[in-house]
Amino acid sequence: MLTARKRTKRTVAVIAAALAGALVMAGCGDSGDDAGDGKSLKLWHYEAPNSAMGIAWKQAIEEFKKSHPGVTVKVEEKGFEQIQKTASMVLNSGDAPDLMEYNKGNATTGLLSKQGLLTDLTPEVTKRGWDKPLSPGVRTTSRYDAQGVMGSGNWYGIPNYAEYTMVFYNKTLFEKHHVKVPTTFAEFTAALEAFKDEGVTPLASAGAEYPAHQYVYQLALTKADRSWVDAYEQYKGKPDFHDAAWTYGATTFADWVKKGYIAKSSSGAKAEDAGAAFIAGKYPMFFSGSWWFGRFTSEMKDQWGTFPFPGSNLTLGSGGNLWVVPKGAKNKELAYDFIDITMKKGIQNTLGNHGGVPVAADPSAITDPQSKSLIQDFTAYADADGLAFYPDWPVPGFYDTLVSETQKLITGSADPDAYLDALKKAYDAGAPKG
Template identity: 25%
Template sequence: MKPIQKMGLVLLMLTLILAGCGESSSKPNGETANKGDKVKLTVWHNFAGDDLRAKTVRSFIDQFAQDNPDVELDAQAIPVDGYRQRLSTVAAANELPDLMFVYAGSHSAELYKADLLQPITDVLDQNPEWRDKFLQGAFDPFTFKEKEVYTAPLAMSATSILYYNTTLFEKHGVKVPTTWEEMMTAIKVFNDNGVTPIALGNKAPWVAQSTIIGSLADRVTGTEWFKNASEQKGAKFTDPEFVEALGYFKQLVDNKAFQEGANSIDNTQAEQYFIQGNAAMMVSGAWTLTNLASSASEEQMKNIDVTVLPSIPGGKGDPNTISGGAGGGLALSKRTEGAAREAALKLIYTVSGPEAQKAIAESNSMVMYDTDIDQAKVTSLYYKAFNLVKKTGITPVYDAYLTAEAGEAINNGLQEIMMGGTPESVAKKLQDAQARSTAQ
């Protein structure tokens, strides 16, 4: 064969190879796809409600789909009450979606320990002006390896704000309680006058745990004791101080602080019961700010103020605190690779980037991000809570540190106390569950 013929053959082969390369692109999980095929991306989240925050987050997911026509996005909004269990089911089968909303603490930690997640550090490093405006501690619950971050939080979790109706307190001459004795007095006066002292919707049993017991128990035991008990290092949930903490919750029950049937109504129903003036107080999280912003009038909300739970006599914990921390965010499945991974990181930035953080804050939801908001877009109640949280310390939410089994034990245990169970029995069940699951 002549040299010129050989050269022509080589060029032809190169042309065919390059053409073949141009016909493919990366598919999710490292597979290849023909040119023009859409990248498939799945995302699960629990922003399924009609509250402003849920609508805001969904709007950014929808905007991503609109701005990225090359991505075939399967976004599933799953109600909060069933979300964690559904995610656990697919995690057990190693069939997680590409992106999933995870909670700070044990939820995301357990997925990491099961080797189901991968870090998102590179998208943070690619956008340092965004990364550096998160508040101090925002990434702490999601940093499982040194300098490797697994989630960018969408919110700040403040779970034990004491909301109170100023009109009812003034009408019945009740002092806003700052001590446990004052709380017991308030409960008696309101009951004597036919007003429910504290609205509670504990049908989904995480509510009493997240909003009341974490903050109440911290006032008794102090934070260090709880962390030691969670790690089963030098402290146990059967210790006298924790039994005492559960005893304070039982005092609320025994003194009829909550309305009848509190274990059979949900948190949203309790919020409506409270805002309509049927209860003097409600202990709830920052999510109530968002929910009321979409369901209550400004006239109703201007009569509501916020504070912290009262102090406990002889307690070891700081009384000027609220349980909470960094809220959840979108985490990335370890199985997601190639173009799907790139699309997933882009969606994470879209949903938790500067524009989204501002919009979420303006939906009357706390964020772990330094952003300016338009005061005209938020409620008067949100501003009150925002200023309160800035002046208080943050203590752990129990289920953010307990194992899933132990979290279920305390959730169900508080329901048991509300139905006549004893603090000692519940403390033992919690201790047994935490000891058993941390030993595995």
């Protein structure tokens, strides 16, 4: 989700336990390395056990074992940040997994495809029809050209879910402080002010990881259109970091910090801190992604709900993280079979009923009301071409730039102009030349 799909600190700590049951069922426990003989699938992913993906993929492992008797599934504990920082090195060694969940976009999957570290999945996509249920906006992050730019070229990853951002809100706190749930941007800012007047900091955020710069990007999106997104994300034009949209995003975010809508202390907070604080009822609102949905469902005691970010036809979102098959994978056919299982109706329906956004579910099989609403809101964005991807995707290393520079915006050690200058410098250094 870290960007999109950036994963929480808690995920790293619990991933082994998350899949322990599945691994037992899958016959794991063999410490010998029998990879390469078609009897072992080495799988990396970093989903929390109570997330929709963690639940669905546990089921997928069980189904994979039934259809592949004698095959051992080996799931290794990895964290999002760990994979993000070491993927190129690991995949260029003999330790590559057969199948890996990986972040999408030019800076991640695009970079690995350009480096020749991923398997071209185009023949399997054609053979197995994985492309058929994917909407155009979801497909974008699966294909990369020779320069590693998303949107065209060969298929290097397959998403079996989608994701997007929204405002999560605490219904209990809204009722307690008599604040109206906003439907327009004016009502949204009025709600922020109303909570502040009550002595409540309205927005959970985190400057040490993705949430803070996603606020900036979403605010910019309220003044942007599809051509603006395409210029920034896919180099279909030259982005202007001092245009009306970027300027509005940076200045409004800085203003929100000054007004106390976002705590200055959040500069050092991580995504897990923000999510846990929202779960604990310390903040009435948290702008973040659908990857939190399952966790909020299982852990929040207060009543809660969601609404689209007001005043914008665009929001952060895309297909979910990708299943990628490393070039050096030893059991690629098993990896393809596992991907295939995650695209089946049964797994997709499980995703949908546990707070995920499936790409190929049977709509009539999604019975949970909150999940139905989540999927409907995503579909509305997707149908209107409203998925604007994530701000760190365009160039390698941009995530770290966004984090460090947005922290400066929170603390006041950089003003909006200096912030945007820093983004431009990093972007221009990493973007394709010519």
